[in-house]
Amino acid sequence: MKLAYFLSTLLCSTVVTSQEQDAPNLIVIMTDEHNLRTIGAYRDLMSNEQAFPWGEGVKVDTPHIDSLAKEGVLFNNFYAVTPLCTPSRASFMTGVYPKFTGSSWKNHGKLRKKIRTFAKEIISSSDQYKSAYYGKFHLNGKSLSTSDFGDPNRKFGFQDIDYQYNRGHWKYFEETATNLTAYEWDARQKFISNGRNEEDYYATDFLFQKAIDFMDKKSQNGKKFAVMLSIADPHDPNFVREPYASMFSNLQFQLPKTAEMARARKPGIPEWAYLGEGSMLTDSSGSSRDIDSNLNFALQQTFGMIKLIDDSLGKMLDFLESRGIKDDTVIVFTSDHGDMMLEHGRVNKGVPYKSSAQVPFIIRWPAKIQPGKVVETPYTSVDFLPTILGLMGISTQTTTHGIDASSEILGDQIISKNENQIRFLTDSKGRDWMAAITNRYKLILSASSPWLFDMEVDPDEILNFYDDPNYADVVAMLQGPLIEASKKYKFSINKKSFIANTPSCKDSIDEIENWQGKVCEDVSSSEFSGACQVWDFVQNSCPKTCGQCCSDSEGEIWLFKALRTCADMTSDIRFCRQEAAQLFCPKACGLCPQ
Structure with a gap:
């Protein structure tokens, strides 16, 4: 028994030494x-x-x-x-x-x-x-x-x-x-x-x-x-x-x-x-x-x-x-x-x-x-x-x-x-976003419209493919896991709000066609307050700013730690105080002209 114990100890010692x-x-x-x-x-x-x-x-x-x-x-x-x-x-x-x-x-x-x-x-x-x-x-x-x-x-x-x-x-x-x-x-x-x-x-x-x-x-x-x-x-x-x-x-x-x-x-x-x-x-x-x-x-x-x-x-x-x-x-x-x-x-x-x-x-x-x-x-x-x-x-x-x-x-x-592996990114305290990534795609959810980058087609990360029907399967593949990750891993945006679908009524973020150097944000200034009434192309680019559309959106928005629809807005007065809710559900939040 002593010999067996000695040999066992020696063997274990040799293995440990070899591993080290x-x-x-x-x-x-x-x-x-x-x-x-x-x-x-x-x-x-x-x-x-x-x-x-x-x-x-x-x-x-x-x-x-x-x-x-x-x-x-x-x-x-x-x-x-x-x-x-x-x-x-x-x-x-x-x-x-x-x-x-x-x-x-x-x-x-x-x-x-x-x-x-x-x-x-x-x-x-x-x-x-x-x-x-x-x-x-x-x-x-x-x-x-x-x-x-x-x-x-x-x-x-x-x-x-x-x-x-x-x-x-x-x-x-x-x-x-x-x-x-x-x-x-x-x-x-x-x-x-x-x-x-x-x-x-x-x-x-x-x-x-x-x-x-x-x-x-x-x-x-x-x-x-x-x-x-x-x-x-x-x-x-x-x-x-x-x-x-x-x-x-x-x-x-x-x-x-x-x-x-x-x-x-x-x-x-x-x-x-x-x-x-x-x-x-x-x-x-x-x-x-x-x-x-x-x-x-x-x-x-x-x-x-x-x-x-x-x-x-x-x-x-x-x-x-x-x-x-x-x-x-x-x-x-x-x-x-x-x-x-x-x-x-x-x-x-x-x-x-x-x-x-x-x-x-x-x-x-x-x-x-x-x-x-x-x-x-x-x-x-x-x-x-x-x-x-x-x-x-x-x-x-x-x-x-x-x-x-x-x-x-x-x-x-x-x-x-x-190609199936998905990883997640989170903002810390700045612009309130989170992202899901694969080797090719990157989905970003925030308090404004969702963005989907196809980094193979668009390595500059300029174009938004979120609403392209050809990318519907990609969005479905990334969005659910991202929202679940935000809850499981306590992403900072999870305590705030983010929009999970594109708002129905929104202005273009591009330069206004036929008006060099101007965007819809400029139209809301006093200097250009009459632009909506004068030029059709301004109305076409900026329907929200020009009051041409005011409708609730299809889909969901994240508010107070849950996904909600515009039909939920009247159930809690806190909801419509959120900027994201006002953007996504202007009618339900009483922001549309009567």
Whole structure:
């Protein structure tokens, strides 16, 4: 019996040791606000028109990021579950939708303290792993301080957080024996004078080097490492160190085609796609598409930031090669959300357009992943945790909302596509929308008319196919699951209202035919108050504004956590106080002339 017990113990010990030896290292690199079209590997999958929206050949080369895709797998439909910093990061870390992560469903909110992250799952799986987090966290609330590094009470599975900070887009770090201090761009003179080497202090260089130092130390000590490196670039402020600041000074960016169309309302844009600060001005001294010189400088600097990130990644890849741990290391390259970069006349994020919501997601693991693989199946931030744990062979009892994509990653197909998989996106607190996506279609429901994009027919995401009878089956396939997801996952719009069918009486959102530069909103102003009576073409384009139609709509509207019809409006006086109800059911709400 003793011999049997000894052999059993030895066998189990040998198996565990073998599993631990086979376990890979992990590096997760997350940039901030990164447009897909600034990465060569993604441009290679696009038409020229899609790849170069700012003009032919206006690009930044990213050979090191591209190499990850050539040697690994690129996800061509990976979305930020919410295209906003904090909620996107929260879902990425935990595998659940934003409302389940704590107050981090709002920007600058706090991740729920006892929630489990992918890092916690990894270090719990084996004491061989040592974990660390470098860079921007943005999950510890509103705290913003130049000395706010590493809250020891909020590690979330990251053992070393000495170089983790909560908020800010710091450009420099200075470290002494006792202090670590962050600085903004306006402190640059301090780091380029008195013989200092700016590269030693600039944030991207500094954080990459600290991460490499950690990995070097752990690998030499026979430990496995799990590192997350969160770089705050290429998010604004749009400044970068030399020589990257001057590297793209010869580029003249042009206004993307979609921005020209949005400004002219040819065709009109969805209500959730308001132009705001994104209604960009062109440079009057240049051609009609040359953008304003200040914007041009900002985009040149953005390209510079991305080039520096790529070069820094190159140094990290060289380190892995030199230490002989390339094959045993999983590298994930992604971003928290995209950046419109003038597409559709907008900057920043927060909308369901591809450039805002879709993010790069590339994984390299030479020992296991077939090189050059492309996954067309849609996935989102909530899918990262189950996917990375599945890929690394780590089991978990933690409940997630995500899908484990590891079997698709490790499959034999070079191009992998599940056309039936539906994933969901939710706004956080801004324009109140939600979306269902497949690899081809995107349905958006909001407080105004529903929108359906066919991204194969219309990669610019300009045309609305919702009311096209040829797409009725697509709408039916997406709309029910989206509404159910909004209830199950507590999307923010679920507490408000959204329109599930196109209103019967509505104005055109396009420029009024025969009246250049004018839309129906202009007709309601005092300057053009008589236009409806004078011109038939105004009445045709703007029947609602001109009082030519006032009828209730067929279909349903979401009010007070339930789908309702116009016949329900009289059952509760609260219903008709909602703007969406007034748009959808004007007659039932008593808004039609007698």
